[in-house]
Amino acid sequence: MPGTCVIGLQWGDEAKGKLVDLLTPNFDIVCRYQGGSNAGHTVVTGDQVYKLHLIPSGILNPDTMNIIAPGVVLNPGTIIEELEGLKAKGITAENLMISERVHVVFPWHIAEDRALNAKKVKGESIGTTLRGIGPCYRDKVGRSFAVRLADMLREDFPERVASIVEAKNAMLAPIAGEDFEPLDAAAITAEFSGYAETLRPFVADTTNYLLDAVDESKSILFEGAQGSLLDIDHGTFPFVTSSNSSGVGISSGSGVPARSINKVVGVIKAYSTRVGGGPFPTEQENEIGQQIRDLGNEYGTTTGRPRRCGWFDAVAVRYTARLSGVSALSLMMMDVVSLLPEVKICVAYELDGQRITHFPSDADDLRRVQPIYETFEGWDTDLTAATSYDEFPDAAKAYINRIGELIGIPVEVASVGPDRAQTIVLAESVSHLAGLA
Ligand code: IMP
Numbered sequence: 013m014p015g016t017c018v019i020g021l022q023w024g025d026e027a028k029g030k031l032v033d034l035l036t037p038n039f040d041i042v043c044r045y046q047g048g049s050n051a052g053h054t055v056v057t058g059d060q061v062y063k064l065h066l067i068p069s070g071i072l073n074p075d076t077m078n079i080i081a082p083g084v085v086l087n088p089g090t091i092i093e094e095l096e097g098l099k100a101k102g103i104t105a106e107n108l109m110i111s112e113r114v115h116v117v118f119p120w121h122i123a124e125d126r127a128l129n130a131k132k133v134k135g136e137s138i139g140t141t142l143r144g145i146g147p148c149y150r151d152k153v154g155r156s157f158a159v160r161l162a163d164m165l166r167e168d169f170p171e172r173v174a175s176i177v178e179a180k181n182a183m184l185a186p187i188a189g190e191d192f193e194p195l196d197a198a199a200i201t202a203e204f205s206g207y208a209e210t211l212r213p214f215v216a217d218t219t220n221y222l223l224d225a226v227d228e229s230k231s232i233l234f235e236g237a238q239g240s241l242l243d244i245d246h247g248t249f250p251f252v253t254s255s256n257s258s259g260v261g262i263s264s265g266s267g268v269p270a271r272s273i274n275k276v277v278g279v280i281k282a283y284s285t286r287v288g289g290g291p292f293p294t295e296q297e298n299e300i301g302q303q304i305r306d307l308g309n310e311y312g313t314t315t316g317r318p319r320r321c322g323w324f325d326a327v328a329v330r331y332t333a334r335l336s337g338v339s340a341l342s343l344m345m346m347d348v349v350s351l352l353p354e355v356k357i358c359v360a361y362e363l364d365g366q367r368i369t370h371f372p373s374d375a376d377d378l379r380r381v382q383p384i385y386e387t388f389e390g391w392d393t394d395l396t397a398a399t400s401y402d403e404f405p406d407a408a409k410a411y412i413n414r415i416g417e418l419i420g421i422p423v424e425v426a427s428v429g430p431d432r433a434q435t436i437v438l439a440e441s442v443s444h445l446a447g448l449a
Pocket of ligand 1: 023024025050051052138139140141142143144145146237238239242251252253254287288289
């Protein structure tokens, strides 16, 4: 059985969690392979609401193994809180494995994130989630100060912390400002040794587990975090996250060879949002933007920040759909655009007097582009109770078809609300997402 991946094609928050949750029962394994507690999603079943940052969405299904693969950076305190929250609701998470290779987020990473985020890059703060993600990935690549989960279970862990804290205190003092409180190695060792013991039962060699699963033809669902436009190599650098959040990261983060991943579902919202700094060509800093924010409840799951809102950008999504190797689109929040008086799609940009349809690599160029829009008259229909595509007004269908046409990939699913039942599989193409029809 093949590997399938669910990837966000915009700047994150595309409601991937809902799709993963719907697809999970069809898979033996659900795997998170990049990012960390900067991600956040809510899974709703019946009257229960679960807020997860690190634990894969398949945890609620006891028959699905949930894997946190080496490409993730792990805040142990956060995952333990999530485990405790699940336990309080009767979920013991025996179906969870955490790679011994994951890199651990420590207080020095969070202190550094805070210090550096206050500084401007290209005239603007990156506006990170302040979860220590970037500094942890930097230490991973730098190696000298990196600590993997397996290292926390070693006898020499206290010495390792002591030597890192000494160096980090010296590095942080000049950049962290006057109120910097030096890190305390003994306190950190005690706290994190406790975490290590709590997490010990979950620690495993997930890479070999996944390679065996591939040999045994088990089905694996890869759960992407953030969105492809935040990809460290291919996104709107430097206003990106510190991992490969597009499809290119699946293989490096999980250890599963690329040829075993044969289906990538791209998740898009019917409009665009972004949190944090950076260029956003179709942003609507006006009443329309506020209307989208209110109708879509566009406030961050992890940080509570209001999200920046704007029109759907087909130039950006065509780029990320190709980058992530997407073969099907899932269009979320159709209920939100269905209440707007008119709806726009950006079909091209104008840059220095030229019409372009490629996505610029330079953030300054992206700041300068003028979006070229196609405008659709609104259809003013509450779609939240729709149960089939036939119930969609022609204008809504025209909007969806135009998105599929511009991206060059069919829209196979349209979501009209947060509930599982508010998911419409488009009749023409039901075959692709087995189990949703
Ligand atoms: P970091 O990942 O915390 O370093 O933040 C870098 C950029 O990515 C910031 O603009 C964040 O707002 C954004 N970001 C990180 N995680 C998410 C996410 O899960 N959804 C949306 N944006 C995110």
